[in-house]
Amino acid sequence: MAGLAPYAGNAHVVGLTGSPGVGKSTSTAALVSALREQGKRVGVLAVDPSSPFSGGALLGDRVRMQDHALDRSVYIRSMASRGHLGGLSWATPQALRVLDAAGCDVILVETVGVGQSEVEIAAMADTTIVLLAPGMGDGIQAAKAGILEIGDLFVINKSDRDGADQVRRELRGMIGLTDRAEGAWRPEIVKTVASKGEGIDEVVAAIDRHREHLVASGELDTRRLRRARDEIEAIAVTALREQWRGVHENAALDQFAAEVVAGDSDPYAAADLLLESLDALPD
Ligand SMILES: Nc1nc2c(ncn2[C@@H]2O[C@H](COP(=O)(O)OP(=O)(O)OP(=O)(O)O)[C@@H](O)[C@H]2O)c(=O)[nH]1
Numbered sequence: 615m616a617g618l619a620p621y622a623g624n625a626h627v628v629g630l631t632g633s634p635g636v637g638k639s640t641s642t643a644a645l646v647s648a649l650r651e652q653g654k655r656v657g658v659l660a661v662d663p664s665s666p667f668s669g670g671a672l673l674g675d676r677v678r679m680q681d682h683a684l685d686r687s688v689y690i691r692s693m694a695s696r697g698h699l700g701g702l703s704w705a706t707p708q709a710l711r712v713l714d715a716a717g718c719d720v721i722l723v724e725t726v727g728v729g730q731s732e733v734e735i736a737a738m739a740d741t742t743i744v745l746l747a748p749g750m751g752d753g754i755q756a757a758k759a760g761i762l763e764i765g766d767l768f769v770i771n772k773s774d775r776d777g778a779d780q781v782r783r784e785l786r787g788m789i790g791l792t793d794r795a796e797g798a799w800r801p802e803i804v805k806t807v808a809s810k811g812e813g814i815d816e817v818v819a820a821i822d823r824h825r826e827h828l829v830a831s832g833e834l835d836t837r838r839l840r841r842a843r844d845e846i847e848a849i850a851v852t853a854l855r856e857q858w859r860g861v862h863e864n865a866a867l868d869q870f871a872a873e874v875v876a877g878d879s880d881p882y883a884a885a886d887l888l889l890e891s892l893d894a895l896p897d
């Protein structure tokens with residue numbers, strides 16, 4: 615990581631998130647084609663594909679990505695971080711830094727939008743694209759899942775199906791209701807048919823506009839500072855956790871837990887004692 619640091623910092627990280635099957639991989643493949651036409655080097659990370667165990671999603675993605683398999687300016691990788699110590703926030707920034715230092719102009723990160731992962735990806739991306747599709751109840755889901763806050767760009771994919779305009783109307787309404795600071799980015803909505811490549815150039819143009827906004831407003835720097843801070847914190851917390859697990863083999867933690875359950879202690883006091891027990895160790 616120390617060796618890579620001087621070479622990183624140029625890539626634009628684009629996160630794509632949305633419900634399973636909404637068309638993230640198809641859109642990613644289409645975006646790669648469009649970006650390659652502009653001569654850009656592209657990295658693709660598929661984080662926690664929908665079926666990491668069956669390998670079904672991975673295989674499907676490989677088929678969709680095969681147009682780019684022999685292109686030396688495209689690097690594609692799937693990774694599962696769920697269940698690993700530190701999870702998404704631990705593994706993904708490191709992978710992003712490697713691709714960034716390797717000279718990728720754009721890095722596309724696909725992650726399935728379930729639970730917390732899309733919020734974590736949004737924190738790591740410069741531009742977050744939320745994909746929706748007609749007939750998936752996505753409009754209502756968007757409001758529920760807090761997806762409205764994370765999307766810089768909303769793509770209504772599968773617009774060849776009925777109901778795309780309905781989704782757009784709902785989305786417009788909800789975006790209009792969101793509180794936004796003066797001069798803040800107003801999320802754009804683009805309709806696509808990713809499987810036919812329709813609307814993909816508009817998505818690329820919207821990404822470019824968002825990047826220009828980020829640079830002009832200084833928000834790119836703010837986001838990157840916040841990202842670096844989050845990463846340092848994640849590493850430090852993980853290191854701490856490893857330290858007390860290594861040293862105590864959980865014995866101290868087990869004892870504290872028993873005391874909390876018995877009502878002899880509370881979790882805050884126990885956490886203080888746990889941290890103190892590490893301070894007391896010789897280096
Ligand atoms: N009709 C239609 N089908 C599409 C479109 N885009 C993608 N599909 C199809 O939708 C299915 C799912 O597409 P994927 O790109 O694998 O979706 P995904 O969001 O990556 O799925 P997961 O990674 O499993 O969450 C595939 O059969 C695609 O061919 C579109 O614009 N219109």
Ligand SMILES: [Mg+2]
Pocket residue numbers: 638639640663664671675724
């Ligand atoms: Mg996929």
